[in-house]
Amino acid sequence: MSEKYIAAVDQGTASSRCLVFDHEGRIVSVSQMEHEQIFPRPGWVEHDPREILHNVVEVVRRALDTGGFGVSDLVGLGIANQRETTVVWDRVSGEPVHNAIVWQDTRTDSIVRKLGKEHGQDRFRDRCGLPLATYFSGPKVSWLLDSAPGLRERAEGGDLLFGTMDSWLVWNLTGRHVTDVTNASRTMLMNLETLDWDDTLLDAMGVPRAMLPAIQPSSKVYGEAGDSLGGVPIAAALGDQQAALFGQTCFSVGEAKCTYGTGSFLLLNTGSRPVRSAHGLLTTVGSKIGDELATYALEGSIAVTGALVQWFRDKVGLIGSAPEVETLARTVEDNGGIYFVPAFSGLFAPHWRGDARGVIAGLTGYATKGHLARAVLEATAWQTREVVDAMNADSGIELTTLKADGGMTANNLLMQFLADVLGVPVVRPIVAETVSLGAAYAAGLAVGFWPDVESLRAHWHKAGEWLPQMDSNARDKGYRKWKKAVQRTLDWVDDDD
Amino acid sequence: MPKPIQSIERASAILRLLSGRTRRLGLVELAGELGLPKGTVYGILRTLLSVGFVEQDPESGKYRMGAALLHLGSSYLDGNELRTRALNWSDWLAARSNESVRLGTMHDGQVLVVHHVFRPDDSPQALEVGALLPAHATSMGKALLAHHPYLAAELTKKELTRFTPATITDPQRLLAELEQVRVDGWASEMEELIQGEASCAAPVHDRMGVAVGAIAISGPIERLCEGSQIRSDLVSYVREGARTISRDLGAVPW
Ligand SMILES: Nc1ncnc2c1ncn2[C@@H]1O[C@H](COP(=O)(O)OP(=O)(O)OP(=O)(O)O)[C@@H](O)[C@H]1O
Ligand SMILES: [Mg+2]
Numbered sequence: 001m002s003e004k005y006i007a008a009v010d011q012g013t014a015s016s017r018c019l020v021f022d023h024e025g026r027i028v029s030v031s032q033m034e035h036e037q038i039f040p041r042p043g044w045v046e047h048d049p050r051e052i053l054h055n056v057v058e059v060v061r062r063a064l065d066t067g068g069f070g071v072s073d074l075v076g077l078g079i080a081n082q083r084e085t086t087v088v089w090d091r092v093s094g095e096p097v098h099n100a101i102v103w104q105d106t107r108t109d110s111i112v113r114k115l116g117k118e119h120g121q122d123r124f125r126d127r128c129g130l131p132l133a134t135y136f137s138g139p140k141v142s143w144l145l146d147s148a149p150g151l152r153e154r155a156e157g158g159d160l161l162f163g164t165m166d167s168w169l170v171w172n173l174t175g176r177h178v179t180d181v182t183n184a185s186r187t188m189l190m191n192l193e194t195l196d197w198d199d200t201l202l203d204a205m206g207v208p209r210a211m212l213p214a215i216q217p218s219s220k221v222y223g224e225a226g227d228s229l230g231g232v233p234i235a236a237a238l239g240d241q242q243a244a245l246f247g248q249t250c251f252s253v254g255e256a257k258c259t260y261g262t263g264s265f266l267l268l269n270t271g272s273r274p275v276r277s278a279h280g281l282l283t284t285v286g287s288k289i290g291d292e293l294a295t296y297a298l299e300g301s302i303a304v305t306g307a308l309v310q311w312f313r314d315k316v317g318l319i320g321s322a323p324e325v326e327t328l329a330r331t332v333e334d335n336g337g338i339y340f341v342p343a344f345s346g347l348f349a350p351h352w353r354g355d356a357r358g359v360i361a362g363l364t365g366y367a368t369k370g371h372l373a374r375a376v377l378e379a380t381a382w383q384t385r386e387v388v389d390a391m392n393a394d395s396g397i398e399l400t401t402l403k404a405d406g407g408m409t410a411n412n413l414l415m416q417f418l419a420d421v422l423g424v425p426v427v428r429p430i431v432a433e434t435v436s437l438g439a440a441y442a443a444g445l446a447v448g449f450w451p452d453v454e455s456l457r458a459h460w461h462k463a464g465e466w467l468p469q470m471d472s473n474a475r476d477k478g479y480r481k482w483k484k485a486v487q488r489t490l491d492w493v494d495d496d497d
Numbered sequence: 498m499p500k501p502i503q504s505i506e507r508a509s510a511i512l513r514l515l516s517g518r519t520r521r522l523g524l525v526e527l528a529g530e531l532g533l534p535k536g537t538v539y540g541i542l543r544t545l546l547s548v549g550f551v552e553q554d555p556e557s558g559k560y561r562m563g564a565a566l567l568h569l570g571s572s573y574l575d576g577n578e579l580r581t582r583a584l585n586w587s588d589w590l591a592a593r594s595n596e597s598v599r600l601g602t603m604h605d606g607q608v609l610v611v612h613h614v615f616r617p618d619d620s621p622q623a624l625e626v627g628a629l630l631p632a633h634a635t636s637m638g639k640a641l642l643a644h645h646p647y648l649a650a651e652l653t654k655k656e657l658t659r660f661t662p663a664t665i666t667d668p669q670r671l672l673a674e675l676e677q678v679r680v681d682g683w684a685s686e687m688e689e690l691i692q693g694e695a696s697c698a699a700p701v702h703d704r705m706g707v708a709v710g711a712i713a714i715s716g717p718i719e720r721l722c723e724g725s726q727i728r729s730d731l732v733s734y735v736r737e738g739a740r741t742i743s744r745d746l747g748a749v750p751w
Pocket of ligand 2: 240262
């Protein structure tokens with residue numbers, strides 16, 4: 001028998017990619033395509049679902065081509081996707097009724113405020129583990145159904161379908177209208193205990209049950225892809241951050257990782273029980289492997305980290321590429337007193353303040369572009385510090401090492417600074433693309449490519465490590481200043497904005 | 498002084514007309530400015546396009562200065578950029594070879610380590626990013642010098658420091674070995690920097706074909722060598738890794 005491989009699609013916010021892995025969990029081929037970010041108004045962010053579907057099929061083909069193998073060499077395909085991003089499409093024609101509304105989009109602000117009015121932001125936390133925020137899908141569906149006349153009726157009649165990106169892709173590839181439980185846990189429509197759609201939540205958000213996909217395990221053969229992908233079994237789907245938790249082999253209670261991409265997301269495995277957060281974290285489903293019990297996680301979501309570097313590159317133009325931010329930052333010794341809080345879509349964990357907007361604090365005539373580059377990078381580290389503190393408080397366990405992954409781990413200055421402000425070692429695993437790896441693992445388990453999760457642990461190796469070097473006075477002072485800068489972002493948005 | 502080459506003069510004139518980041522000119526405008534037939538200008542533009550010194554806007558068909566020219570001022574690819582672009586395949590190389598991996602660029606006649614992947618055995622190791630290594634006593638240095646004859650010539654004008662009995666300190670011997678490295682496409686080093694340690698490296702090329710870096714695996718000779726040679730499987734992994742990174746940087750596959 002010739003060597004077999006497993007493929008993963010990472011349908012992210014900025015791009016879609018396909019990675020092919022061998023039996024040892026090593027990357028053998030990669031292909032990536034960016035898609036358009038549509039900004040119709042300030043605060044609005046959309047994607048074209050058809051473009052994304054096209055790109056997904058294309059990256060799989062290209063990854064196979066560059067690797068020099070065919071679909072028949074694949075035992076299966078797993079999907080990891082940007083979460084919460086919402087698509088509504090026609091059951092018969094397959095045409096989306098609107099562009100996808102992306103997780104960063106803030107247009108549902110007034111819907112969310114109305115829902116929280118008398119009851120507060122944590123009105124539904126007990127049921128779904130989430131605070132009311134523009135981030136989640138439920139309010140986005142509601143907005144979509146009201147965006148044009150007749151849509152709500154068509155949804156109630158079962159003519160329209162709702163899905164997050166996993167659903168949209170699996171429906172198009174296999175014809176089945178399903179979603180995985182980790183993605184469903186981000187909609188604000190699923191009950192965390194029953195792992196089923198919750199009528200109270202559906203009523204409150206005005207989302208008809210008839211348009212919802214069936215909730216399925218994360219690791220399971222959902223069906224076989226049609227001709228476009230030569231019948232390959234679609235064997236897993238997970239939200240990208242849950243996939244990364246899986247790819248980092250955080251299979252046991254107490255294991256955690258943080259992924260540094262467009263945003264950054266710290267997830268801690270809390271085992272088979274959902275743990276409620278008292279410190280501004282989310283409770284979410286980590287994974288569900290076939291018929292096994294679901295694993296839950298606590299999550300600290302940071303909306304803007306790598307996206308700030310992108311912004312610095314594309315909108316400010318002081319650098320020509322993301323890695324150059326490190327080169328520019330290294331032209332100075334420190335941040336020159338500058339703190340940059342990128343509250344571009346409000347603040348996520350642990351603050352959950354939709355009324356916040358970005359601030360550069362501490363500016364003086366002394367500041368140079370080098371200091372600004374430092375502040376851009378340090379923002380990622382300080383935001384991590386805030387969610388780590390919340391995680392320690394919620395779980396009662398002190399984090400002793402941070403397992404980091406994602407594209408920003410290529411930045412040495414950032415990784416060192418992260419270790420410095422957390423006061424614990426930061427380690428990077430030998431596969432930085434843990435999102436794809438996790439989707440491949442989940443798919444591989446479903447098709448028997450790997451026997452069990454324990455066999456996957458053997459693939460995890462430390463590829464780099466940064467030890468804290470900053471003295472604690474400097475750290476404490478920096479954190480104090482950061483918190484002051486955060487205070488200055490709050491209460492910026494007014495009712496007439 | 499020999500007569501200046503006319504086509505180079507004309508190419509330079511075109512580049513001067515296109516200089517400035519926002520300048521875009523069509524064929525007719527360029528030919529008009531230079532007082533030359535369109536066919537002549539077109540021929541020169543095709544050549545400049547092929548080396549990346551000019552680019553053509555796909556919509557308007559107008560020409561502008563190419564990215565390759567903008568980057569010409571800096572002699573090597575930004576090390577941070579190289580690390581980021583090479584991240585996945587450096588990991589792959591470490592996983593495949595089961596050895597530690599380093600990626601280096603030339604910096605003031607030495608090799609600057611811009612990326613380091615631990616040997617994947619979870620033993621205690623420390624990151625060596627930022628370290629400067631002697632070019633003549635490392636396989637990364639040899640792989641780079643083989644493609645930068647000017648740097649090799651400069652280096653061999655000065656005394657070559659001895660680190661071990663095996664260090665090559667004879668300039669002629671070094672230059673001869675570099676010639677062989679250029680032919681083979683990879684370089685090795687046997688106990689030339691540290692006794693008991695060996696390494697092998699291959700050059701990473703950018704889309705202009707410039708050797709912008711070298712990627713190496715290193716470790717104790719017991720593991721890396723068979724007899725007096727680097728294991729051939731390790732050599733092919735290093736070469737494959739370098740080739741894949743180069744392809745991602747846009748180098749023409751070879
Ligand atoms: N060397 C670097 N220094 C700083 N930031 C970097 C560096 N390399 C990449 N980034 C940032 O990391 C992000 C890319 O990382 P990654 O590929 O993991 O994200 P992503 O998966 O594309 O995000 P998403 O899944 O949301 O689409 C970009 O936002 C980019 O700005
Ligand atoms: Mg991603």
